[in-house]
Amino acid sequence: MIRFIHAADIHLDSLMRGLDTKLADIDPSVFRLSTRKALKNLVDWAVWENVDFVTLGGDNYDGDWRDHQTGLYFVQQMARLGEIPVVSITGNHDAQSKITRTLRLPPTFHRLSEESPEIYQVIPGVRIVGQGFKNQSETRNLARGYPELDGGGIKIGLLHTSLAGGKRDGHDDYAPCSLDDLRFKHYQFWGLGHIHKQSWEALQGEVPILFPGNLQGRHIRETGPKGAYLIELDDDGKLISEEFKALDETRWEELLVEIGAFQSIDELWPYCEQRFREMAEQAGGRVLAVRLRIDGVSRIHKEILKMRSGAEDALLAEIQNAANMVTPGLIWVEHVQVSSHSPVQIGPTTQAMRTLCEFIQTKAKADNWLDEFLDMKELKQLRNQASYFREADQAEMMGLLFDKKEIEMILAEIPELLEVRLNTNGYLKSRES
Ligand SMILES: [Mn+2]
Numbered sequence: 001m002i003r004f005i006h007a008a009d010i011h012l013d014s015l016m017r018g019l020d021t022k023l024a025d026i027d028p029s030v031f032r033l034s035t036r037k038a039l040k041n042l043v044d045w046a047v048w049e050n051v052d053f054v055t056l057g058g059d060n061y062d063g064d065w066r067d068h069q070t071g072l073y074f075v076q077q078m079a080r081l082g083e084i085p086v087v088s089i090t091g092n093h094d095a096q097s098k099i100t101r102t103l104r105l106p107p108t109f110h111r112l113s114e115e116s117p118e119i120y121q122v123i124p125g126v127r128i129v130g131q132g133f134k135n136q137s138e139t140r141n142l143a144r145g146y147p148e149l150d151g152g153g154i155k156i157g158l159l160h161t162s163l164a165g166g167k168r169d170g171h172d173d174y175a176p177c178s179l180d181d182l183r184f185k186h187y188q189f190w191g192l193g194h195i196h197k198q199s200w201e202a203l204q205g206e207v208p209i210l211f212p213g214n215l216q217g218r219h220i221r222e223t224g225p226k227g228a229y230l231i232e233l234d235d236d237g238k239l240i241s242e243e244f245k246a247l248d249e250t251r252w253e254e255l256l257v258e259i260g261a262f263q264s265i266d267e268l269w270p271y272c273e274q275r276f277r278e279m280a281e282q283a284g285g286r287v288l289a290v291r292l293r294i295d296g297v298s299r300i301h302k303e304i305l306k307m308r309s310g311a312e313d314a315l316l317a318e319i320q321n322a323a324n325m326v327t328p329g330l331i332w333v334e335h336v337q338v339s340s341h342s343p344v345q346i347g348p349t350t351q352a353m354r355t356l357c358e359f360i361q362t363k364a365k366a367d368n369w370l371d372e373f374l375d376m377k378e379l380k381q382l383r384n385q386a387s388y389f390r391e392a393d394q395a396e397m398m399g400l401l402f403d404k405k406e407i408e409m410i411l412a413e414i415p416e417l418l419e420v421r422l423n424t425n426g427y428l429k430s431r432e433s
Contacts, residue, residue, distance in 0.1 A: 011035055058193035064098055157189070251288050257272060293337040364408045
């Protein structure tokens with residue numbers, strides 16, 4: 001039996017975007033350092049479990065190191081693994097051509113070739129096959145070049161890929177391949193990287209193919225627990241067990257608050273408190289970044305809008321206040337999105353705006369104009385320019401403007417913005433009374 005941990009997309013020292021944690025009274029460095037802490041948690045787990053080896057599916061780094069500290073931290077953690085070997089490949093973020101600084105790694109750390117698929121015997125009876133990215137934009141099907149291996153023993157494939165199907169979850173289409181490309185190599189396990197959402201592409205009764213997801217969520221599109229998998233294979237390479245362990249230090253979550261049943265806005269705050277309490281319990285003491293969405297048809301909708309119409313966002317403050325009451329210093333309310341409505345008996349202006357609102361939301365979601373927009377060559381040119389940003393987080397923020405879900409969210413907020421501004425000017429009020 002062999003036991004190993006597969007992780008990917010560590011993105012060490014990735015900067016988190018838009019950290020405005022003043023209201024939450026949380027030191028932003030808690031978030032900034034969390035990719036480091038998550039890596040430390042991974043190493044602690046591997047040592048505790050005394051695994052046979054660790055595999056890393058690419059994007060160990062978020063980009064070129066700002067200075068040697070990033071590399072020093074990585075090497076230090078690899079050294080803490082002691083005798084446990086590590087086999088790693090490069091991905092688009094840490095492609096060979098991107099990283100300009102180097103540091104010597106422990107002899108137990110092996111980085112597979114970027115030139116061609118390399119076969120590496122990590123421990124007796126176990127061979128790992130993989131090829132890293134030489135350049136960021138790897139559009140070839142790398143998997144196709146992986147060899148079918150003769151002889152006994154366990155064979156594990158490592159690959160950084162978007163699989164088939166083009167852009168997936170907002171990730172670029174790199175080293176595409178089909179599941180069959182992987183299956184037909186007749187390995188016993190495939191450890192992938194690149195897609196930040198964890199998923200088993202194949203599991204029961206098949207060759208297991210795993211995206212472990214990234215090790216640490218870095219923004220609101222990377223919600224929920226993040227971590228790695230402990231895999232046990234028997235001597236024939238058959239999967240005995242798989243265990244996910246959350247290794248993230250901070251966590252991003254979305255919280256939907258339905259206000260339909262509320263008669264008074266005063267009921268909203270204790271309700272939020274209760275929901276925050278549940279979230280904090282599930283997060284096991286981690287610091288949370290929460291994006292809250294208020295939805296439903298309710299009389300309190302107008303009051304909610306009024307609270308955010310001033311120079312300061314009183315709504316955000318009151319919701320942050322609810323979070324602080326149950327979990328001081330643990331929850332940062334990252335954003336409050338309002339998609340609720342007032343009940344119907346309101347005047348023609350509001351009715352017209354609701355029609356507009358529905359139009360925008362339906363179009364944003366139902367039509368494929370967004371896909372067509374995102375597919376335009378002009379936009380692709382802009383997108384390529386984003387990769388020239390020296391700072392990875394700037395490139396990432398730019399990248400979000402090419403993210404379908406993010407655009408949908410921005411569009412969905414237009415009616416709310418209109419309504420807030422009309423309310424501020426007293427326009428709706430005078431027309432309705
Ligand atoms: Mn990647």
